[in-house]
Amino acid sequence: MSKQQLPQLPPMPPMPQTPLTGSCQCGALRYRITETPLTLYCCHCSECQAQASSAFGMSLRIPASGIELLGEYGSFVRDPGKSNAVEGVFCTDCGSRVVHRGRGEDGSSSVKAGTLDDKSWLSPVGHIWVASAQPWIQLDGLIYQQQPDDDYAALIEAFRDQQAAAKTTP
Numbered sequence: 001m002s003k004q005q006l007p008q009l010p011p012m013p014p015m016p017q018t019p020l021t022g023s024c025q026c027g028a029l030r031y032r033i034t035e036t037p038l039t040l041y042c043c044h045c046s047e048c049q050a051q052a053s054s055a056f057g058m059s060l061r062i063p064a065s066g067i068e069l070l071g072e073y074g075s076f077v078r079d080p081g082k083s084n085a086v087e088g089v090f091c092t093d094c095g096s097r098v099v100h101r102g103r104g105e106d107g108s109s110s111v112k113a114g115t116l117d118d119k120s121w122l123s124p125v126g127h128i129w130v131a132s133a134q135p136w137i138q139l140d141g142l143i144y145q146q147q148p149d150d151d152y153a154a155l156i157e158a159f160r161d162q163q164a165a166a167k168t169t170p
């Protein structure tokens with residue numbers, strides 16, 4: 001694992017007050033995030049690339065109890081039986097994935113940040129699994145070749161710093 005210094009980020013609006021809201025692509029499955037998110041990062045693992053059918057997944061990490069799902073949903077469990085099994089929750093009408101609920105000990109979930117109603121404040125503080133990142137991607141912030149080995153502590157701290165700076169910027 002290698003880390004880089006967090007660069008000077010351009011001014012951006014701070015995260016809105018909770019609850020944060022969002023929905024699947026068709027709007028049938030909505031959600032409310034009721035607890036303050038912990039961090040925001042991009043994941044370049046091959047699972048996220050396939051799931052997002054894109055270059056990477058953008059994950060807003062939240063406490064497991066911090067989300068309410070409003071509407072019908074289906075779920076897909078990746079690696080059932082493993083300690084790091086993840087349940088992907090999706091809209092049964094349009095198929096959009098909205099949240100990954102961790103089943104491991106760390107007890108947190110990741111909202112797929114592209115489903116938020118307000119995306120104006122999103123600015124990832126780091127990138128994980130860059131070992132499988134697509135070659136054209138420009139990276140900044142905290143860089144991890146694979147899974148963070150500190151239980152996301154540095155990413156959580158960088159996000160806190162970023163939000164504190166955003167609040168004090170006029």
Ligand SMILES: [Zn+2]
Binds near residue numbers: 027028029093096
């Ligand atoms: Zn939908």
Ligand SMILES: [Zn+2]
Binds near residue numbers: 043045046047048129
């Ligand atoms: Zn991933």
